[in-house]
Amino acid sequence: MEADESVRDVLAANLRRVRTARNLSLSGLSRLSKIGKATLSQLESGAGNPTIETVFSLSRALEVPISSLLDQPHGGGLTVVRxxxxxxxxxxxxxxxxxxxxxxxxxxxxxxxxxxxxxxxxxxxxxxxxxxxxxxxxxxxxxxxxxxxxxxxxxxxxxxxxxxxxxxxxxxxxxxxxxxxxxxxxxxxxxxxxxx
CATH class of the missing domain: 2.60.120.10 (Jelly Rolls)
Known part of the structure; x- marks a missing residue:
């Protein structure tokens, strides 16, 4: 993850991408994940404060690995994470x-x-x-x-x-x-x- 990009920003972009690829509304994801629609909206806007429990619930509901929600794409042959x-x-x-x-x-x-x-x-x-x-x-x-x-x-x-x-x-x-x-x-x- 780049130093200037927070886990909130990465989660926001990935959550929106995965949710829309699954053709799920915020209400639909709320039902599946048991996370409030307002909380999901905050997470997708990068304003929420995600916890491990929240990310695991989203991973289970969307049936994707956690890394699909938290990872930034890496390029090149060498990856260094500070x-x-x-x-x-x-x-x-x-x-x-x-x-x-x-x-x-x-x-x-x-x-x-x-x-x-x-x-x-x-x-x-x-x-x-x-x-x-x-x-x-x-x-x-x-x-x-x-x-x-x-x-x-x-x-x-x-x-x-x-x-x-x-x-x-x-x-x-x-x-x-x-x-x-x-x-x-x-x-x-x-x-x-x-x-x-």
């Missing part, structure tokens, strides 16, 4: 910096710098979620399974399952990857597999 140039998207207990969406064919990998401050719950979303803890201790609950991770530890799971991140020793810094393929939908998800 920490100071990426605005933090805040949630109840997590701060995310969207670094890059990488599309290859029908596959998208979204790369985030994640800081878990307290507790963040997700009802589930399309794709596979991967996290590598860089600092702190992180408790991850996926469905009925719970695991605690430390620096260097990895977890991966079907993101359609409800999941929770909790900072045990925090704040916890991690790299978060979301992997999507065409046709990924929230719905009946398989049970999580936990390796020792």
């Amino acid at each position: 920490a100071a140039d990426v605005e933090v998207l805040r949630g109840d207990g997590v701060d995310l910096r969207a670094l890059r969406g990488i599309a290859t064919g029908d596959t998208v990998v979204e790369v985030y710098d994640q800081q878990v401050r307290s507790r963040q719950e997700s009802p589930g979303h399309a794709g596979t979620e991967h996290a590598v803890v860089q600092a702190g201790r992180l408790r991850v609950r996926v469905g009925d399974h719970e695991v605690e991770l430390g620096p260097g530890d990895y977890v991966g799971f079907d993101a359609r399952l409800s999941h929770t991140y909790v900072a045990v020793e925090g704040p916890v810094r991690s790299v978060l990857l979301l992997h999507h393929t065409a046709g990924d939908r929230v719905g009946d998800a398989p049970r999580p597999h936990v390796a020792g």
Whole structure:
């Protein structure tokens, strides 16, 4: 993202583009996302204050990867994302910096710098979620399974399952990857597999 373009501006342009491509009115998107029409209007005008929860709701409702809403197109063979140039998207207990969406064919990998401050719950979303803890201790609950991770530890799971991140020793810094393929939908998800 360019230093002079905020996450609000990028979200506004992308949200309007995706919504109109889906032939959805603001009222229709409001019904699907359970976000008020006035709030959606503010987001599309760049005046809103988006949270992680809002962006995830829009992603689910529009059935697009989060990067479709937060990424700017990148050109050339080298992409550099400076920490100071990426605005933090805040949630109840997590701060995310969207670094890059990488599309290859029908596959998208979204790369985030994640800081878990307290507790963040997700009802589930399309794709596979991967996290590598860089600092702190992180408790991850996926469905009925719970695991605690430390620096260097990895977890991966079907993101359609409800999941929770909790900072045990925090704040916890991690790299978060979301992997999507065409046709990924929230719905009946398989049970999580936990390796020792």
